[in-house]
Amino acid sequence: MLNSLVYSRLYDWYEKNHRVLPWRETTDGYAIWLSEIILQQTRVAQGMEYYLRFIDRWPTVEDLARANEEEVLREWQGLGYYSRARNLHKAAQIIAGRGKDQGESIFPRTFEALQALPGVGEYTAGAIASFAYNQPYPAMDGNVYRVVARLMDIDEPFDTTAGKKLFRREIEELLDRNNPRLFNSAIMEFGALYCTPVLGEACASCPMKDICLGYAHGTAELLPVRKPRPKVRDRWLDYHVYVQGSLYTLIQRRENPKDIWYHLYEFPCEERSEKPEEKENLKTVHLVHILSHQRIHARFFVHPVETLPAIEGTKVIRWEDLNDYALSRLTLRAIESLCV
Ligand code: SF4
Incomplete structure (x- = not known):
């Protein structure tokens, strides 16, 4: 050429x-x-x-x-x-x-x-x-x-x-x-x-x-041709949104440098190894969040409480201060949907 x-x-x-x-x-x-x-x-x-x-x-x-x-x-x-x-x-x-x-x-x-x-x-x-x-x-x-x-x-x-x-x-x-x-x-x-x-x-x-x-x-x-893409992995994450009088909540920082969202904040989270049963007794927001190699199935359970539980690794913050923290995109989407 x-x-x-x-x-x-x-x-x-x-x-x-x-x-x-x-x-x-x-x-x-x-x-x-x-x-x-x-x-x-x-x-x-x-x-x-x-x-x-x-x-x-x-x-x-x-x-x-x-x-x-x-x-x-x-x-x-x-x-x-x-x-x-x-x-x-x-x-x-x-x-x-x-x-x-x-x-x-x-x-x-x-x-x-x-x-x-x-x-x-x-x-x-x-x-x-x-x-x-x-x-x-x-x-x-x-x-x-x-x-x-x-x-x-x-x-x-x-x-x-x-x-x-x-x-x-x-x-x-x-x-x-x-x-x-x-x-x-x-x-x-x-x-x-x-x-x-x-x-x-x-x-x-x-x-x-x-x-x-x-x-x-x-x-x-x-063109161009790519190599076959790796399989997308499904993950199931349950988040617990504790709300004390619409004023205070709990957040935690992700601390695993090898995992997604390292050093970002989110609500206390439990990961399930497989698709969980539905829990219908709490206000819940379901979101599917797509990352390059992972499909996250997230459930956000809202717990209105009189006293926030003591959960290791979490911190108490005012709900209105959530935006002062670096939050994952998934957490931001959840906050938009929750309207606590
Ligand atoms: S493939 Fe791209 S460079 Fe080639 S003719 Fe079409 S637009 Fe032009």
């Missing part, structure tokens, strides 16, 4: 169609890193609100490092995948800690130093290196895998070790080393807005249709 043809078509399309996004208007490594972590597994429309809040509250990496983990989790609430927030905070502390020794915090500038930060993998390191410093690294997100798979008609699953290597080789050959920032921005945006999972009529008027092998071979819609 003639790279120069791809560049001219892609850049021309990008010039006319790209969205104005605050993290694409800056070369500040911290701001770009923040946006990339927020945007992992998150749509731009939702991520924007979080990005603006974070950058407003913690404009520099030192500010973020000075926050406590609970404040960061609280600000992250609703985005899910909370390990991203914990790693973000941990990485900020590492960078600011080095800064103290050096007299000022210097945001890492090499691919290797970026990739050494907690929560920064190959994709994120490549994105920061290219967007902030215009260094020649690909930023291979799902959109880029899709565009490359279609342009080159690659039917190898992109999420296996062998597939990742193959795609990386291809994209490194395609990368515009004279302008990696523009190339990565353009190909990601093209995948996000034009060469989308469902193509509809897009190919017929695509600026790259005459050089797209997937289009020529009629395989574009089937």
Whole structure:
């Protein structure tokens, strides 16, 4: 494939169609890193609100490092995948800690130093290196895998070790080393807005249709290929919402670092090993909550009480202060439905 043809078509399309996004208007490594972590597994429309809040509250990496983990989790609430927030905070502390020794915090500038930060993998390191410093690294997100798979008609699953290597080789050959920032921005945006999972009529008027092998071979819609997804596991969680005079309740923090929602708060919880019998004698809210590999079947039992029970690991808080704690999305949904 003639790279120069791809560049001219892609850049021309990008010039006319790209969205104005605050993290694409800056070369500040911290701001770009923040946006990339927020945007992992998150749509731009939702991520924007979080990005603006974070950058407003913690404009520099030192500010973020000075926050406590609970404040960061609280600000992250609703985005899910909370390990991203914990790693973000941990990485900020590492960078600011080095800064103290050096007299000022210097945001890492090499691919290797970026990739050494907690929560920064190959994709994120490549994105920061290219967007902030215009260094020649690909930023291979799902959109880029899709565009490359279609342009080159690659039917190898992109999420296996062998597939990742193959795609990386291809994209490194395609990368515009004279302008990696523009190339990565353009190909990601093209995948996000034009060469989308469902193509509809897009190919017929695509600026790259005459050089797209997937289009020529009629395989574009089937690409990219993924490896089979792991089975989703069902879990049954019973929550006990103790309410003392509509004023006080009990919450507890999840303390297992290997389980979901580590360090987030929720109502006292019991996990069942199998689907439980229905209990009809209490006010109950049933919710099904889908995570990437788990389907949570949750029941929230409301117990109006005169005195809150003493349950190890819980704390008593005012009901109106619930929002001061970093709560899982499931707990937030339950609170909305409970209207205690
Ligand atoms: S022709 Fe279709 S599949 Fe190929 S790059 Fe364009 S939109 Fe994507």
